[in-house]
Amino acid sequence: MLWFNPMRTTKYPDALAGWQPDFSIRIRPASKVEPTPALRHPVWSNCTLPVIVYSDYLYNYKMFMTHVLPGVDDLFRVKQAFKDGTATIALATPAGLALEPYHALTLSAYSRRPVVPLSELGRRGMEATAADWAGEGVRVHCYNRVIACKLRNGNSVSPAAAAAVVENMNKLPGLALPEDPLGFGGPLVPGSDTLRVVIEARTGGWRTIKNTQDILNACNAAGASFSAAQFKRIVCKLLPRSYDTSPPVTGPALLSSAGAKAYRDAVAAVRSAHLFVATAGTTVAHAFFMQPEAGAGLIEVRPCGWGTKWSDKSNGDQDSMAVQLGKDDSVRYFAYNVEDPSQCSPPDYEPELRAVMAANNGTMPLPVVHQLADKSPPRYTPEALMSRDQHVSPKPGPLLDFIRHAAALLVDKAAYQAARNDRRVHGYAVAQGVLLAEAGVKDAGAAAAGADPTHMLRAP
Structure with missing residues (x-):
């Protein structure tokens, strides 16, 4: 398995320390000199069925969502491979690292038993102690059957998979998703004439939107003067990006932790909006949980060069949201490529x-x-x-123009797909305004200088 080591720091709170040695699950024959009596004299369990799930980059939230969740959903919900809900999902975290809250909250939708790291199944010195992940109710080490699956990028997170996770979270004690956590004025309903926009307010030393308050003020100043398709008004809210800096829990992840509640609140906030505006990175994967029936879209804000010079990564990578959301267009994808150097600044490092x-x-x-x-x-x-980790300071006016453009394409999927075919879902923020063009324009400034006026949202 390929992996990054999750770090919990103040300046880079979601950092992944890269280039770790590849991790493998080692298998060897048993012997008569095993380290514990339970292994020297095995008793085979027929009540506990571990389903070992392993995949690359488990601590990258977006990659977990695009690799693991679709595969588990296909096995458990679509194919009904484990119908009684008693399989124990064991996530093969590298080197026995603890689970993150999103691991447990998403995968717990598929079993009545807690999700555990693989290391929990073989933890020594705790024989016969209570374990609610085991069918016997006590810790066991030897099983009649074990199923192991390596999951790779396949299908995107389907609306049905996202709905299954949300339905399960609503059943967990203390973790039901609030309908209107940011105070828009009630739950999101189809047909509303008020466009709801959630803007990520991320802190830390990289990939932040530095002028979120200016954008919020401009957005809400537009208020009732805003118009786009069915929308006659706009309301914007900030989504603070919070981080759980408490030590991780050994064994099954505690669903009552501060991290679990923060994840719930973020999912609920994104579900309450029509548009989610966030910088390129893992947070954009919250868009999988948006509500397509009400009209939903992601605006991924990319710093200078990330959507042009490095567009093979931002657009072509199988884990990119452009590829993932484009598989069914339930949630519309828009890229806001900031290409004006005055609107970008280097990461702190x-x-x-x-x-x-x-x-x-x-x-x-x-x-x-x-x-x-x-x-x-x-x-x-x-x-x-x-390039990827630059801070951005998008000019509020042009960004609001692009939000208006995206809003007009949220409800009608055919209109959105026609706009994509016409190269109108990638915006390039340049000195002249916002250029609408195909993905991967290499010199946005030059392209804007000779652009058809109908492809400029704000002409000079």
Whole structure:
């Protein structure tokens, strides 16, 4: 398995320390000198059926959502492979790391038993202690049957899968999703003439929207003067990005933790909106939980170069939201590619990284590991990382123009697909305004200079 080590820091609270040695589940024959009596004298359980799930990059929320959740949903809900709901889902976290709340909250929809890390099944020194993940009610180590699945990117998170997760969360004590957590004025209903927009307010040293308050003020100042298709009014709210910095829990994830409640609140907030505006990164995966029947769309805000120079990653990667949401268009996808340098600023770590590279012949030093350790190549070059992680300060007026443009395409899927075919779902924020063009324009400024006026949302 490929993986990044999840970090809990103040400045980079959602950081993933990259380029770890590849992790493998080791299998060997049993012997008479096993370390515990339970393994030396096995008693085979027919009451507990572990379903071991493993996949790459389990601590990247978006990749977990695009690799693991669709596969588990296909096995459990679609194919009904485990009909009685008593299978124990064991997530093979690298090196026995603890589960994150989103692991437990999403996968608990598919079994009545708690989701556990794989290491919990073999934890030593706790024989016969209580374990609600086991059919016997006490910890067991040996099983008549074990099913192991490696899940890779396949289908996107379907609306039915998202609905199953939401339905389950609503049944969990203390975790029912509030209908209007940000105070829009009631639950989201189809046919509303008020456009609801949620804007991510992320903190930390990278990939933040630095002027969220300015955007919020401009959005709400438009108020009743706003018009786009059925929408005659606009209301915007900020979604603070909160992080659980408490130590992770060993064993089954506690669904009563602060992290679980923060995840619930974020999902509920996004579900209460028509449009979710967020910077490129893992948070955009919340869009899978939006409500298509009311008209729903994601505006992914990309920093300078990420939607142009590095468009092979932002548009072509199988985990990109452009690809994932484009599989069924239930939630409309829009890209807001910021290409005006005055609206971008470097990530906080860039000066330090460039200094390290300068001292290392212009390259980024990589960790030294044992020569026999399997290691995949780094996913990004330093330049790609620094491009992806820039802060952005989008000008409120042009961004609001793009929000209006996107709002007009939320309700009618055919109109949205026609606009995509006409190269009108990727916006490029340049000095002249916002250019509507195909994905992957390499020089947005030059393209805007010679653009058809109908493809400029704000002409000079």
